[in-house]
Amino acid sequence: MAKKEFYVTSEQSRLLAVGIHAPYNKTSHIESYYEEFLNLLRTNGLTPNATHFMKLRDIDKSYFVTQGKLHELQKVCEEHNIEEIVFSEPLTPQQERNLEDLLHCRVFDRTRLILEIFEKHAHSAEGKAQVAIAMLKHQKTRLAGKGVHLSQQAGKIGNKGPGETQKEKQARLIESTMHRTKRQLEQLQKVRATQRKTRISSGISHICLIGYTNAGKSSVMNALTKSDVLAEDKLFATLDTTTRALFIHSTKIGVLSDTVGFIQNLPHNLIEAFKSTLAELQYADLLLHVIDASDPNWELHVKVVHDILQELDVTSPMVYVFNKIDKLSNVDEFALTTERYQPHLFISTVLTDGMQPLIDHLHQWHNQQKATPTEDMPSS
Numbered sequence: 001m002a003k004k005e006f007y008v009t010s011e012q013s014r015l016l017a018v019g020i021h022a023p024y025n026k027t028s029h030i031e032s033y034y035e036e037f038l039n040l041l042r043t044n045g046l047t048p049n050a051t052h053f054m055k056l057r058d059i060d061k062s063y064f065v066t067q068g069k070l071h072e073l074q075k076v077c078e079e080h081n082i083e084e085i086v087f088s089e090p091l092t093p094q095q096e097r098n099l100e101d102l103l104h105c106r107v108f109d110r111t112r113l114i115l116e117i118f119e120k121h122a123h124s125a126e127g128k129a130q131v132a133i134a135m136l137k138h139q140k141t142r143l144a145g146k147g148v149h150l151s152q153q154a155g156k157i158g159n160k161g162p163g164e165t166q167k168e169k170q171a172r173l174i175e176s177t178m179h180r181t182k183r184q185l186e187q188l189q190k191v192r193a194t195q196r197k198t199r200i201s202s203g204i205s206h207i208c209l210i211g212y213t214n215a216g217k218s219s220v221m222n223a224l225t226k227s228d229v230l231a232e233d234k235l236f237a238t239l240d241t242t243t244r245a246l247f248i249h250s251t252k253i254g255v256l257s258d259t260v261g262f263i264q265n266l267p268h269n270l271i272e273a274f275k276s277t278l279a280e281l282q283y284a285d286l287l288l289h290v291i292d293a294s295d296p297n298w299e300l301h302v303k304v305v306h307d308i309l310q311e312l313d314v315t316s317p318m319v320y321v322f323n324k325i326d327k328l329s330n331v332d333e334f335a336l337t338t339e340r341y342q343p344h345l346f347i348s349t350v351l352t353d354g355m356q357p358l359i360d361h362l363h364q365w366h367n368q369q370k371a372t373p374t375e376d377m378p379s380s
């Protein structure tokens with residue numbers, strides 16, 4: 001019940017989407033970053049009544065945006081009778097609260113938006129528990145920030161005390177739910193660890209699809225295993241790991257897993273929460289890093305994936321799989337820009353024979369695996 005209060009938007013609210021080119025944002029194609037932000041909103045079922053984009057030279061500690069830009073925002077809010085604002089960037093609880101006070105709107109940040117999408121897309125017990133923990137952590141920090149509002153609400157009926165009590169009650173509720181969910185997750189992780197042990201000791205190769213969100217991981221999974229994992233033009237369509245047997249030329253070469261996609265400024269809470277699922281990547285025999293070659297920001301996306309893998313201590317062998325080459329006007333020209341990413345190959349899940357380079361690569365890889373005896377079989 002308390003959870004609802006933290007939901008980003010109700011469809012009735014008049015929403016403003018604020019896209020910001022922050023100084024730390026190293027993207028070379030800001031339009032495509034903004035488009036990604038709008039796609040996040042769409043994925044969360046939100047249609048803004050107005051959009052506003054701005055480039056910031058500095059970040060203001062108290063409001064995130066600087067004075068002049070604040071006035072711009074005030075004007076836009078008045079003009080469009082805005083009730084809720086979603087920012088493309090992560091904000092501190094303090095910044096969120098200050099902006100709410102100044103703009104007289106409910107304010108939400110990138111973290112909140114991504115958390116909500118994750119919440120909607122998690123289906124497995126483990127996925128749900130992981131997202132719930134991240135969401136509760138986020139709520140806890142916001143609860144501290146929103147303390148003034150709760151007190152003010154209570155103040156309306158002339159009593160400051162109940163506001164404090166309500167806040168404390170919510171904090172306790174969050175704490176106890178988090179504790180319960182963490183215990184559930186621990187149980188689920190034990191099951192996962194047992195399954196992993198069984199798989200490793202059976203000697204079956206594990207190949208994992210990884211990459212930036214919307215790169216085409218699920219489409220590659222479907223094309224390779226003839227399955228029907230949800231693949232759509234939405235961000236984070238996949239949250240739960242799906243694993244299928246992988247046959248190449250009628251020989252089972254291992255199992256293939258589809259995993260959650262990554263994104264710039266992925267909330268740290270979420271990386272923490274998803275560590276148990278993503279830890280699987282450490283045990284992968286091969287990572288297929290799928291890249292949307294048609295996205296002008298692909299190189300930045302590769303970096304985002306590298307950084308997250310580093311944080312997760314994943315060092316498994318990787319192949320760069322440049323996908324969607326059907327959308328490129330000149331593949332040879334594009335190939336010149338991919339030299340430093342080795343080994344790599346070019347595919348398309350929509351072209352006839354578009355998957356052949358990957359199929360050939362997996363065939364060769366399997367033959368090599370067979371020729372090299374495994375050294376690190378688990379001792380127990």
Ligand SMILES: Nc1nc2c(ncn2[C@@H]2O[C@H](COP(=O)(O)OP(=O)(O)OP(=O)(O)O)[C@@H](O)[C@H]2O)c(=O)[nH]1
Pocket residue numbers: 211212213214215216217218219220230231232233234235236237238239260261262323324325326327347348349350351
């Ligand atoms: N033109 C073209 N579109 C593709 C290709 N592969 C995938 N797509 C499209 O790209 C979009 C995203 O594909 P998905 O397979 O869902 O991508 P994903 O990496 O699994 O995305 P998330 O699960 O959201 O992280 C879908 O609309 C696909 O139809 C391709 O080779 N060419």
Ligand SMILES: [Mg+2]
Pocket residue numbers: 217218219230231236237238258
């Ligand atoms: Mg997917």
